[in-house]
Amino acid sequence: MSVKDREKWNRKYTEKPTLLETRPPSPMLVSHLHLIDGNCALDLACGSGRHTRFLVEKGFCVDAVDISSVALEQLSKTLSNNSVTLIEADLDSFTPQKDRYDLAVMTNYLDRPLITRTAQRLKHGAFFFVETYMVHPQNEKKDSNPDFLLNAGELKTFFGQNFSVIAYEEFWNEAYELYKMRKQSVIVKKN
Numbered sequence: 001m002s003v004k005d006r007e008k009w010n011r012k013y014t015e016k017p018t019l020l021e022t023r024p025p026s027p028m029l030v031s032h033l034h035l036i037d038g039n040c041a042l043d044l045a046c047g048s049g050r051h052t053r054f055l056v057e058k059g060f061c062v063d064a065v066d067i068s069s070v071a072l073e074q075l076s077k078t079l080s081n082n083s084v085t086l087i088e089a090d091l092d093s094f095t096p097q098k099d100r101y102d103l104a105v106m107t108n109y110l111d112r113p114l115i116t117r118t119a120q121r122l123k124h125g126a127f128f129f130v131e132t133y134m135v136h137p138q139n140e141k142k143d144s145n146p147d148f149l150l151n152a153g154e155l156k157t158f159f160g161q162n163f164s165v166i167a168y169e170e171f172w173n174e175a176y177e178l179y180k181m182r183k184q185s186v187i188v189k190k191n
């Protein structure tokens with residue numbers, strides 16, 4: 001496990017508990033959920049679990065993965081049934097189980113090789129929803145590591161021939177976030 005990432009995120013969540021507050025799920029995920037067949041989901045870098053909780057409410061079982069024990073502990077406090085498996089793991093070396101998931105979600109986190117590993121292992125007919133920050137001259141956070149920012153249009157072209165792009169958009173982030181940042185989201189279906 002990357003001890004540095006774990007310590008960094010645990011410190012961040014401990015020093016700024018507002019980051020663990022309940023936030024709404026992404027509108028793109030909400031509006032496409034009815035298309036998904038099956039109820040087995042994977043939430044990558046789940047944080048305090050805004051998507052995990054939403055998916056559980058909608059009848060999904062969720063494997064929720066994060067490196068931060070502080071975030072996972074907070075998430076566990078808000079869960080009222082046993083539809084969620086909390087997995088404390090480093091996503092740099094995490095490989096999803098093959099043919100298990102009907103839906104994978106990765107939001108506000110970017111690991112391009114992990115997107116590829118996950119996409120390869122999804123069931124046929126499964127959906128993958130990815131949403132995170134992108135480069136933009138008017139982004140307020142100027143010290144973001146460019147490796148963790150998408151390029152314009154990138155998510156639209158990221159997935160190969162085995163996938164259909166169901167929806168794609170670029171937009172300004174949610175008002176509750178600390179800095180104004182451009183974001184990008186895509187939902188794709190594996191053929």
Ligand SMILES: C[S@@+](CC[C@H](N)C(=O)[O-])C[C@H]1O[C@@H](n2cnc3c(N)ncnc32)[C@H](O)[C@@H]1O
Nearest residue numbers: 005009045046047066067068090091092107108
């Ligand atoms: C900005 S939060 C996103 C939380 C959630 N997905 C959301 O959209 O609200 C990023 C999360 O990535 C997790 N994270 C960072 N590096 C990680 C790694 N190497 N492996 C697993 N999780 C990691 C952090 O602990 C943090 O909870």
